[in-house]
Amino acid sequence: MINPFKNKKGLGRGLSSLIGDNETKSPSHKISISSIVPNRNQPRKLFEKESLNELTNSIKERGIIQPLIVRKSDDQDKKFEIIAGERRWQAAQAAGIHEVPVLVIEADHLKSLELAIIENVQRRDLNAIEEAESYKNLIDNFGYDQDQVSQFIGKSRSHVSNTLRLLSLPEKLIEMIRSEKISQGHAKILIGLENSLLLAEKIIKKKLSVRQTENLVRVLKNGSRKIYKSKDSNSLATENTLSEIIGMRVVLINKKNNSGTLSIEYKGLDQLDRLINVIKSNY
Structure with a gap:
């Protein structure tokens, strides 16, 4: 995949600056709320109910002040996909609003994801896992590496790395x-x-x-x-020898009365099957 990353500072430039990168955008105007669809790459998965209710009440009284940022849907005719403002869209539906102000811009999948991440990270709306999944999306599907993600969001590489490691839990x-x-x-x-x-x-x-x-x-x-340190040399030697032979971690606990346990740690079903076959063939 061609790396789409360009030399830019992401969060340091702000959402309005990134929107300005697009050559074509229409002035803000209102469209039917039914013609809007959610962003398939929306980083934010959870929307706090109480906060959403508060926004709904605010929209009922004052309307939507800040336009939603949308792009033309590439797979649904006469539909617009949200880039930024899904929470406002949900609240507007709950408030019974039929038309909402939008800013229509031209953006491909990468630009749409970038803008969505920028909006949510700037507002600190993402939880840690949503943030990690957003970074992983950039890396897996758009050719970014951790250094480029770091530069784009304006945070250290160690922050990006530590956040991504949460997905290993x-x-x-x-x-x-x-x-x-x-x-x-x-x-x-x-x-x-x-x-x-x-x-x-x-x-x-x-x-x-x-x-x-x-x-x-x-x-x-x-x-x-x-x-571990209290084990005698014979037990440690036995553990090491068995581990080398079977290719799995072995833990031997030998008590004073010479009873104890022998534990073997396997990493997958293939290792477990091999271990069972070895035992069956010898006993």
Whole structure:
């Protein structure tokens, strides 16, 4: 795919500046609300009900002050796709408004996504997962890399990288972040932890702060290191030998009475099947 990225500063230039990049745009005018369709690339998935109700009441009294930004739909005749202003569109429908002010611009899929991201990030309307999914969309479907996303949104590369890493968390934990049951600050601490979901549930139940969560994870990590270091050399050697032979992580816990457990960690069903076949063929 051809990289569409151009040397621009995204958020630093602002939404109005990016709109100005388009050679063709029509003056603001009103169109039927039924001729408007939502943006297929809308970064924002959740719209807070209470806030939407407040906007609905405001529109009933004062109307829509700021026009929606739209483009002609490329797959629905006589329809316009929202680029910026979906929340206003939803509230206008709830308020019983039949026509809304719009600014029609020419924009391809990339420009539409860029403008939608700019509007939402500038207003801090996106939750952490929506922001991460927006960056991933730019990277996966429009040829951006992390440096280019960083330049475009006006934030550091480390911010982009850390935000994208949230998508590596378990799906249930991602939904907790999306619904704001835990914060992005909490979530960043849980990245890469095997028991991240269990810890997330503890954070919610105990109402732990980010600092308290950091301390809890630090204690758990130090505890696991102490257990590992306390193993005798024979147990460590056995773990290493078995791990090299079967290609999976092996943990051996041998108690004083010489009873204990031998755990083998597999990464997929193919490894599990291979492990089962080895055991069956030898016993």
